[in-house]
Amino acid sequence: MDLLDSWALTLIVFLPLVGALVALAIPKEREETVKQWTLLVSVVTLVLAVVVAARFDFGAAGGFQFEVDLPWISAIGANYHIGIDGISLPLLVLSALVVVLCVIYSWHHWDEPRNPRAFLVLMMILATGMNGTFVALDLVLFFIFFELVLLPMYFMIGIWGDRTMRKIPGFRKEVETRLYAAIKFFIFTLFGSAFMLLGFLALYFKSGSGGQQSTFDIPELIARGHLFQGTFAWLVFGAMFLGFAVKVPMWPFHTWLPDAHTAAPTVGSVLLAAILLKLGSYAFIRIAIPILPETARDWAPAIAVLAVIGIIYGSLACLAQTDVKRLIAFSSVGHMGFVMLGIATLTEVGINAAIIGMVAHGLITGLLFFLAGSIHHRYHTREMSRLGGNLKLMPVMGGILGFTAMASLGLPGLAGFWGEFMALLGSYQPLPGLSTSFFRTAMVIGAIGTVLTAGYMLWMLQKVNLGEPSSEWAGKEFHDVDRYEMAAWAPLIVLIVAVGVYPRLVLGATTDAVVGLVETAFRAVGG
């Protein structure tokens, strides 16, 4: 099994890409073959991810396992260094799983202009980028994967996205939502990542100041953390913060998110919500905090403030929406606010909260976007004022929507609870050196946010699920959840319950790694 250990992660990352290339060789007309092939590739990738999880040594979750470290661009000292620890493992498995579910869901759901082959090829490239980001342990490699997800998503939104015309402030003519959303998504993310790259390069050059060879290697940079001090570290953290915060997205960099989510085709929204948003918050935990712990502590109050604003703002914005998909999109701003609040506490509890919050948000909001897509598919509208009585027209789908909304508002016993609860718990007692009263205030405001979350979710349920169906649907037949939808959703439902009841599924992997991270980062600075 040594061969597997050294190749497993590489395969998980690049198998989808190879699959995409092979799919391009299949004639466009043979749609069934393309779909079956893509499903096979994504399932094999998932199986590999599960095997890796099974062979993962949870006793040593703090260190990197399945490591590969090969020279890549020797001239600039960038290596092909990959590996996973307890922090990345749950996210990697989540990513592999969601891709499979997306392939299944899209089996019979194709937005115009169809072309399943092109869509699936993009999805596979996206999978390579996402999986790669979670295993990369070299800053250049990380940057490549982090950027690789942009192009497929750009094309997904731009080609298969929402075609309704919209008046955008500042534009003379009406434009199609998809065009505006696609370019906005791209420009925002690119802007952030350009600065992120500058930050990475600055770290690289500074890492050589101790007389050693300069390096892009993340574990090595963590070990040399003492070299990064003062204004330099503050600026570098700021540059990386721009890159990561846009991706999360944190308020006030979030404005691309509602547009992109609403305009994207269903599967695109699911992948965006479930995985892409996690790349930013994951990068905070993997790169920014361990390499620049002291500076992270300087920045923590600012991050906490933005996170709390995000929570409240996201919730209030939800209450102002009429489009159910846009409502779900804004709810992501709020949920990611909790994740960032957890990270800002810089404690074991808080960072654990962030990771379990990311996983839960991936499961729950992914499912919500699937549901929004299916609702749109049936009613051809997402306006909540025209929906209503969904539970009567489609009992099964209504039931699942109710369940997921409950999970999203953080009902104890379901996955969403732990992230919010632990983030608030973490803010009660932040890292020593951070102002306790400040974070407790944040905790109180965050708690108000949970109430608001419950408010808008219940409001949405009442509008969509309850009441009598509007007269315009009278006499129309609606087919309830079909086989493909059920196959795509069932694993998510099961996992939402499983993580809710038994959070050790995630925390069991993460705790040791997080404890190790916090200890190495803050023991040195007297935390």
Add this chain to the structure above:
Amino acid sequence: MPRIDWLAIAPEVVVAAALLVVLAVDLFLPRERKYWVAALAVVGTTLAMVPVILMAVSGDNYSMFDGSYVVDEFALVLKGVFLVAGYLVLLISVSYIESDRYYQGEYYLLLLSSLLGSMVLTSARDLVVLFVALELTTGPLFLLAGWRKGDLRSNEASLKFFIIGVLSTGLMLYGMSLLFGLTGELSFDGIREAISAEGMASEPVLGLAVLLILVGFGFKVSAVPFHFWAPDTYQGSPPPVTAYLSVSSKLAGFVAMLAVIYLALPAVTDFWGPALWLMAAVSMTVANLSALRQSHLIRLLAYSSVAQAGFMLVPFAGGAIATDGLSEGLGATVIYLVIYAVMNLGAFAVVIAGGRRIGSYEIPDWRGLGSYSPRLGVMLAVFFLSLAGLPPLAGWFAKFVMFRAVLISTGPAGVWLAVIAAVNAVVAFYYYARVVKSAWFDPAPDEIPEETETGPTGPLSLAMGLALVVVLVVGVFPGLATFFGDAAAALVP
């Protein structure tokens, strides 16, 4: 008679021979067989690669004519790049020139002359050889730019290019004569030593000489504020000539600049450092903002090439700021040049191929290209997004080494230039993406343009294919491109 090492000048000899053969054969070929001329030119450039590769493998350096003409790693690497770029331009030209059916022989003759000039340029190690080589590169292009005699725009292109070209040459020559007058030396080594021996690195007259030379080069590489000829000339010239202008001619300007700055004037950073810093920052910003408003594809590529020139100037400024940054800066510029040459030629090949089919270079007319010609659509996306610098396409590595070279110094000047470049990279993405958006996101027109049948498209497809492979492979394994940078960086004394 001075000693001549025939192997060392074999590449130039082969190109010169091909040029003469083309001239002679053209006289005897009937009009319908003129494509043989193109084939001869292609064979000539391919053969010229052989001695270049032989010398690169053997690793020997050659120096002739009292050190005025040197074949070292820097020269060999750039000779190779010029040959490959020339080869691609020839492939791109074949079908276009063939469909026009006039003056084919002369076209290839002039193109080969220009190529010969740029190859000599790489070996030039004194001001006279450099000047002659640079003018041999540019001279034929004045004629090529006006190739479509009946077209007013082409005439305008040629005339503008000529007048500006002559003006810049004059300024450059004035600067060079000042430099000669101050140091009493023509060779780069001699000038460098004289400057350090006499301790005149901060002499105001020297500064004037350096600035005049830089202005001349600024025109050649079309950097702001010396760029205003570029959009009109690019738009009016036949597209294959524009491709050559935007790659080989720009490359030639940069090679001359690299040699003069890094070999003759490394001590005068106080003058050229800030000047190039400013030129880089202004080029990127002005060109990108202008490009945002263009709807003509070739005009867009013209502004894009001005902006790219700005990015290529960034490492110079980085080298000037950091004490040990000279070789880093030189390597970065050369890597950028190599990658830019391939991806920009690829972009032009796609634009020419698409333009033949669609019959227009207006971006809105290209809508839906991806739906009726996915092959061209994919190529278009790859080359334009590579120009934008997105991983995993080769362009990212060019931008990466550029940032790296300027951040090697942690001083505020370097950081600010890096920030300006970063913002510009984002702005640039917008106009490259607009082309991709038109081709992929907008619906196809009701009447889909027919596949054209005129002229061979094989060479054009070959050029696109080669460029595509390079862009993808270098994007994933950028180590291949660093070879060029490392080899070139050996130039720094």
